[in-house]
Every structure is written in structure tokens, then in C-alpha cells.
Amino acid sequence: HLIFSLVFFGVQMTEKSPSKGVKQKQPQQPVNEAFGERLQQFSTELVYSYGFESAKLGNLFFLDEETLLTSAGNTVQFIHTATGKVDILLGKDGGGIGALAVHPGKKLFAVAEKGVNPNVYLYTYPEKQLSKTLVGGTQREFSALAFNAAGDKLATVGAEPDFTLTLWYWSEERIILRSKAFGARVVRVSFNKGDDGQLTTCGMGHIKFWKMAQTFTGLKLQGAIGKFGKVEISDITGYVELPDAKVLSGSEWGSLLLWQNNLIKTEINRTGLIPCHEGAIDVVLLEDNTECFITAGHDGYLRWWEFDLIDSADTYDHAPIYTLEAAFELRVAERCVIRGMTRGTDCWVVQDGLGGYWRVPYVSWQAIKEGTTAFPSGSVVGTLLVSFHAGPIRCLQSSPNELTALTGGDDGTLRLFDFVTHKQRHCSRFSSGVTTLHWLSCRIDPTGRTVTAGFGNGVVRVLQLQPSGELELSAVFKPHTRAVTSLCYSEDGGVLVTASEDSTLFFFTVEDPLRSYVPVGFCILPAIPHHLWWDRDRKVVIASLKDGSVVRVETPDPLQVDHSSSFEFQPVIRRFLYNQRSKAAEEAAGQG
Numbered sequence: 152h153l154i155f156s157l158v159f160f161g162v163q164m165t166e167k168s169p170s171k172g173v174k175q176k177q178p179q180q181p182v183n184e185a186f187g188e189r190l191q192q193f194s195t196e197l198v199y200s201y202g203f204e205s206a207k208l209g210n211l212f213f214l215d216e217e218t219l220l221t222s223a224g225n226t227v228q229f230i231h232t233a234t235g236k237v238d239i240l241l242g243k244d245g246g247g248i249g250a251l252a253v254h255p256g257k258k259l260f261a262v263a264e265k266g267v268n269p270n271v272y273l274y275t276y277p278e279k280q281l282s283k284t285l286v287g288g289t290q291r292e293f294s295a296l297a298f299n300a301a302g303d304k305l306a307t308v309g310a311e312p313d314f315t316l317t318l319w320y321w322s323e324e325r326i327i328l329r330s331k332a333f334g335a336r337v338v339r340v341s342f343n344k345g346d347d348g349q350l351t352t353c354g355m356g357h358i359k360f361w362k363m364a365q366t367f368t369g370l371k372l373q374g375a376i377g378k379f380g381k382v383e384i385s386d387i388t389g390y391v392e393l394p395d396a397k398v399l400s401g402s403e404w405g406s407l408l409l410w411q412n413n414l415i416k417t418e419i420n421r422t423g424l425i426p427c428h429e430g431a432i433d434v435v436l437l438e439d440n441t442e443c444f445i446t447a448g449h450d451g452y453l454r455w456w457e458f459d460l461i462d463s464a465d466t467y468d469h470a471p472i473y474t475l476e477a478a479f480e481l482r483v484a485e486r487c488v489i490r491g492m493t494r495g496t497d498c499w500v501v502q503d504g505l506g507g508y509w510r511v512p513y514v515s516w517q518a519i520k521e522g523t524t525a526f527p528s529g530s531v532v533g534t535l536l537v538s539f540h541a542g543p544i545r546c547l548q549s550s551p552n553e554l555t556a557l558t559g560g561d562d563g564t565l566r567l568f569d570f571v572t573h574k575q576r577h578c579s580r581f582s583s584g585v586t587t588l589h590w591l592s593c594r595i596d597p598t599g600r601t602v603t604a605g606f607g608n609g610v611v612r613v614l615q616l617q618p619s620g621e622l623e624l625s626a627v628f629k630p631h632t633r634a635v636t637s638l639c640y641s642e643d644g645g646v647l648v649t650a651s652e653d654s655t656l657f658f659f660t661v662e663d664p665l666r667s668y669v670p671v672g673f674c675i676l677p678a679i680p681h682h683l684w685w686d687r688d689r690k691v692v693i694a695s696l697k698d699g700s701v702v703r704v705e706t707p708d709p710l711q712v713d714h715s716s717s718f719e720f721q722p723v724i725r726r727f728l729y730n731q732r733s734k735a736a737e738e739a740a741g742q743g
Contacts, residue, residue: 197226199239203221205502205541208388208491211502212253214253225246226241243264244264244267249265250293254298269289271284273285289313290309294338299347316350318363332352343396344392348362357377377410388401399461401434401446405450417472420472421475422474429449438458451488481532488505507536508536509536510534546559552599560584567616583607584607588603589640594644610628611628613625613665625666637680637694638650650681654680656676658706659671675719677726678698681695689706691706
């Protein structure tokens with residue numbers, strides 16, 4: 152699993168041992184409920200959770216005017232937009248949160264989880280009390296769910312391996328119908344607002360149109376897969392249903408596709424056959440008054456399109472693509488990849504795939520028609536609400552003398568977090584992903600403010616934390632051709648050794664931990680090193696390798712390494728190989 156949420160725990164042991172001589176029979180519990188209880192009793196108490204899953208689709212909703220609902224890892228998060236405070240609700244099944252949905256009345260929200268035979272849990276709001284539990288919807292993970300317009304039905308879709316579409320009367324905890332949705336991941340499901348007997352699902356390389364039909368064997372779910380015809384097959388991640396049952400969807404390359412029945416009626420671009428957006432379109436919305444569509448793409452733009460022009464769009468043999476211009480557009484930020492949007496009373500909140508939530512002022516279609524918008528078309532209008540890592544966090548180090556931690560991620564950012572205020576104090580951005588960190592001990596740096604970071608392009612940077620919280624670059628060097636996997640200083644700080652995916656170790660003499668690193672040489676190992684640590688003195692480095700072996704490498708003498716032609720030296724290595732077998736295999740071998 153890729154961990155997007157950074158969590159800090161305080162240990163809390165609560166279970167007491169039974170009295171001696173008393174046998175206590177524990178009642179049987181469902182596995183999922185038992186997991187949640189044992190988690191609370193034996194492991195930890197969650198103190199705070201930092202961050203969110205910025206690339207996850209269908210993961211951002213308004214619960215009320217000041218509260219956003221989202222998920223990260225195994226937490227459901229309630230973000231108070233006015234204060235930035237985050238409340239946490241832990242998942243029950245232990246595998247993480249698969250999908251969320253909010254009831255049309257905003258008095259209920261659904262949490263679909265991951266795990267072994269995970270459940271869907273429905274909670275009241277604002278009480279956050281468990282109301283209903285839906286059992287048996289999928290085998291491993293839910294990938295999408297949605298309420299119908301009336302709020303009495305719920306649709307869920309499972310991920311691998313079953314991909315099951317299930318319709319529920321959630322208040323009765325009862326299944327209405329179920330069917331296999333598709334043979335690949337489904338990322339969205341919805342009921343038609345005007346007829347909840349019609350549904351749409353979409354995902355990897357497909358869109359599918361469903362209806363509940365009465366057959367001679369009873370009520371059935373019947374699905375018709377969308378046929379792309381001459382249009383290139385695309386992942387479909389955003390769409391909206393029209394009142395007459397047509398569907399307008401986005402595409403990976405930025406065009407809009409108008410579907411009628413299960414066929415593409417027309418492909419829509421801007422004048423000159425320029426796609427409606429540069430890059431994929433994950434958001435397609437229809438304003439409640441059905442006067443305009445709003446689309447949002449990976450180019451960071453929101454665009455408004457007149458409903459009637461798209462609804463009546465058609466193509467001919469001599470003009471296979473319908474073209475029109477957006478009536479209005481806004482740009483969220485200079486760097487923004489829009490993966491989701493949710494609307495409040497006077498604003499949109501935009502989910503940025505690069506790691507942020509942005510506030511965008513609401514613009515009415517009436518103001519666009521009358522030319523009375525507060526800002527001209529094309530303006531950059533986003534206000535950053537919160538920022539975090541975009542993608543996996545690869546490394547974390549806590550300060551040796553302060554209540555702070557530094558994290559590095561694939562997005563190329565280093566972020567400093569304060570344990571006390573629960574705030575992000577600083578963010579530095581680099582051109583390559585951060586792969587490893589080492590915060591120097593106070594024995595090496597008495598100030599406790601020096602951090603060494605390794606990057607995906609083989610670069611090592613030494614940074615000093617300033618009193619303001621900013622990271623100031625002190626030294627930079629590039630010892631490797633591939634990602635740095637580990638960094639390790641000797642106990643006295645006199646030697647630094649770095650490891651890399653290029654299967655090398657590079658040794659440096661440290662004259663000044665802030666600025667002066669003298670290269671000694673590098674050696675080639677039999678496999679990629681994953682982790683380094685020093686023996687009791689600075690004479691031997693121990694490295695664990697990708698192939699499961701461990702090696703001891705003697706530190707080279709700087710005077711014995713010939714630098715006239717290369718920094719490579721022949722190391723003195725002792726290698727340890729481990730024959731790892733299962734217990735069953737060992738027993739079988741013993742019996743033989």
C-alpha cells in the first residue's frame with residue numbers, strides 16, 4: 152500500500168488480565184468488529200492524522216457550509232474550512248477507506264471500506280454515530296458508491312477480484328439487485344437524477360449504462376457497455392447525465408464525449424480541433440438549472456459550456472467532430488491538476504492532484520451571460536486552503552531536540568510538521584523525489600538542525616533548519632546515477648556513506664557536517680542495498696541487500712584509494728546468505 156497519511160500515535164494499554172483460576176469464555180464476534188476493538192485495546196490511540204489522498208477520485212464532499220468530508224488511509228477526515236481543524240473517524244475493517252458518499256439530505260454519510268469481506272458503514276451527521284451496516288457487498292475493497300436523488304437507495308461497486316455492482320435499500324440493510332460491473336476497476340457509479348432505475352458506471356477503458364428491467368424471472372440489472380467506435384478507447388473518470396438520458400463524459404486526451412444510448416453521438420473540441428482541456432477531464436458537472444455544464448481538467452482550468460449547444464450537438468461525415476468555445480473559464484493556479492470538486496454556497500473547493508485543496512469563488516451562469524462576473528475570463532482565482540504531499544511519503548525523520556518531523560515524498564517536497572500545533576511549518580520543493588532522510592544527532596551537530604536528504608536522481612543535499620522553519624541548502628553533491636536508498640553517518644560524524652539503486656556505496660570524509668564532504672571512493676555490491684548501519688566503530692558498514700543477503704564492508708582508507716583514473720575501489724566484503732524457508736517446508740525436510 153502507498154501511505155498518503157502521516158499518523159502519530161500515543162500508546163495506550165487498556166486490557167486487564169483476568170483473575171487467576173477464572174476461565175472466561177469470550178463471545179464470538181465478527182472479524183471486522185473484533186479488529187476494531189482489539190486495535191483500540193492493544194495498539195495505539197490516534198492523536199492526529201496529517202494529509203489526504205490528493206489523487207483519489209470521488210473523495211471530497213461538503214457536509215455543511217464549513218465542513219469537508221474526505222478520507223486518507225484508514226481515516227475519515229472532517230476538515231473545518233474556517234479554522235483548518237481536522238476531526239478523525241477511524242475505519243473499522245482495518246484495510247483502509249475505499250470510498251465515501253454523502254446522503255442528499257446531508258444528515259448521513261456512507262463509508263465503504265477495504266479488507267477481507269469489508270462492509271459499508273452509514274453514520275449520522277453531525278453526531279457521527281453508526282446507524283447501519285451493509286454486509287456482503289464485495290470481497291476485498293469498495294471503489295465507488297452513491298445515493299440516489301431520493302436518498303432511499305445506495306449503489307456500491309467492488310474492486311478486484313469481483314467488481315460487483317450492488318443496489319441496496321440501505322435503511323433495511325437489504326440488497327435489491329447485484330451484477331458484475333465490468334472486468335476492470337470502476338471509479339464512479341451514479342443514479343440518474345430523474346429516474347433511479349437508470350445508472351451509469353465508468354472506469355478503466357470503459358463507461359457502462361445500466362437499467363433495472365422487469366424480466367420473466369424478475370427484476371434484473373441490465374448493462375450496456377459504451378462503444379467507442381472510431382474514437383480511441385479512453386479511461387472515463389468524469390461524466391454527468393442529461394435529463395433526456397444522454398451522458399456527457401470526459402476523456403484522457405481532453406475532449407468531451409456525448410453519449411446517446413451506448414454510442415458516442417459526437418466528440419466535442421474547441422475551434423481548430425483543440426481539445427476542451429489539455430490533459431484528462433475528471434470533472435463534468437451540470438448546474439442544477441440545466442443551463443450550463445462545468446468541466447475541470449488536469450490543466451487546472453474550469454470551463455463553462457452552454458447546455459443547449461452541447462445537448463443539440465451533432466456531427467456529419469464531412470465534420471466528424473463538433474467544435475465550440477467555452478463561454479467562460481477560470482484557472483485555479485499556475486500549477487494545478489484538478490482531480491475533484493465539491494460545491495458550497497458561495498464557492499467550489501477543488502482537489503489538486505499535486506497536493507492541495509483550493510477555494511474558487513462561485514460564478515453563476517447568469518453573471519456569465521450578463522458579463523457581470525467579479526473577474527475576467529481566464530483569471531487565476533484559487534486560494535490555497537491546505538497543502539500536503541502528492542503521492543507516497545518515502546521517508547520520515549523526527550528532530551533530535553524539538554517536537555517536529557520532516558517528511559520526504561515522491562512529489563519532490565520536504566515538509567516540516569509541528570507535533571504540538573498539528574501544523575505544517577515549511578515546505579521545500581525539488582526537481583526529483585525525496586527517497587531517504589537522515590537527521591544528524593546532537594553529537595554530530597549540537598544545534599540538532601542539520602538534515603541530509605537523498606533524491607531519486609542520485610543527488611544528496613545537506614540542509615540546515617533555520618529558526619523560521621525554512622530549510623537552507625548548505626551542500627549538494629551527486630555520488631550516484633540512480634536513486635539514493637540510504638544514508639548513514641558514523642557515530643562521531645567523521646564518515647558518511649550513501650547507498651543507491653545503482654548497487655554502489657559511496658564513502659565521504661566529513662570535515663564539516665554542514666559544508667565540507669570529501670569523496671573517498673565507491674564500491675560495487677552484488678545487489679541493490681536497501682539499508683545501512685555502522686558497526687560499533689567507523690571501520691565497518693553493514694548493508695542489507697535486495698536479494699535478502701547482508702554484507703559487511705570495511706571502510707576504505709582515503710590514502711589507499713587511487714583517484715588518478717576513478718573513485719572506484721575494491722572493497723573488503725563479507726557476505727551473509729540466508730536460506731529462508733517456510734515452517735511447513737522445514738518440518739517436511741525434517742521428516743524426510
